[in-house]
Amino acid sequence: GAGVSQTPSNKVTEKGKYVELRCDPISGHTALYWYRQSLGQGPEFLIYFQGTGAADDSGLPNDRFFAVRPEGSVSTLKIQRTERGDSAMYLCASSDPGAGANVLTFGAGSRLTVL
Amino acid sequence: KQEVTQIPAALSVPEGENLVLNCSFTDSAIYNLQWFRQDPGKGLTSLLLIQSSQREQTSGRLNASLDKSSGRSTLYIAASQPGDSATYLCLSAGNNRKLIWGLGTSLAVNP
Numbered sequence: 001g002a003g004v005s006q007t008p009s010n011k012v013t014e015k016g017k018y019v020e021l022r023c024d025p026i027s028g029h030t031a032l033y034w035y036r037q038s039l040g041q042g043p044e045f046l047i048y049f050q051g052t053g054a055a056d057d058s059g060l061p062n063d064r065f066f067a068v069r070p071e072g073s074v075s076t077l078k079i080q081r082t083e084r085g086d087s088a089m090y091l092c093a094s095s096d097p098g099a100g101a102n103v104l105t106f107g108a109g110s111r112l113t114v115l
Numbered sequence: 116k117q118e119v120t121q122i123p124a125a126l127s128v129p130e131g132e133n134l135v136l137n138c139s140f141t142d143s144a145i146y147n148l149q150w151f152r153q154d155p156g157k158g159l160t161s162l163l164l165i166q167s168s169q170r171e172q173t174s175g176r177l178n179a180s181l182d183k184s185s186g187r188s189t190l191y192i193a194a195s196q197p198g199d200s201a202t203y204l205c206l207s208a209g210n211n212r213k214l215i216w217g218l219g220t221s222l223a224v225n226p
Contacts, residue, residue, distance in 0.1 A: 043216050108157065
């Protein structure tokens, strides 16, 4: 696609529920990043994919968070047993490292609210 | 620990002023630096990217400079408008693909 697409744009859920957030990167971009951002804060790194594999998942806060990218394009961020502290904007970005490295294009984000 | 610092954290100016936002970084091996704009509750929009071999980039009323020796980048906004009100973030990319964000400068341009 022309840009990075994230769905849903807004998700409201109850504490304890399971949530999936989807990111569809720019076609051909092999690198994909997930960040989350709380109000008034900068983006917090979660995980970075190069192709299908998670090259760096050191930012995932705990084992309730998991992300996959099975075919090297679309990625899904999965959050189990959601907590109120998980409420944030979840941002996805993609880049084409071969074209000049780390030039990120962001999606519009998925705002998660855990009640 | 490598860091990116943005000063000031918040800025309020009258419409029409020229202004400068600052970004300082500690990674001397920076690969590139990217400036983003973020409107409240929205995602990030890339404004300008400066590669480590470049000194500056310009887009419309925006000009970004990079000085690796001093570890500084500035975003210059000419003739500011109320529509420029947003948070401006800088992102440094290191040679090891390490990405480090500043916390942003919140800009308010008053009519």
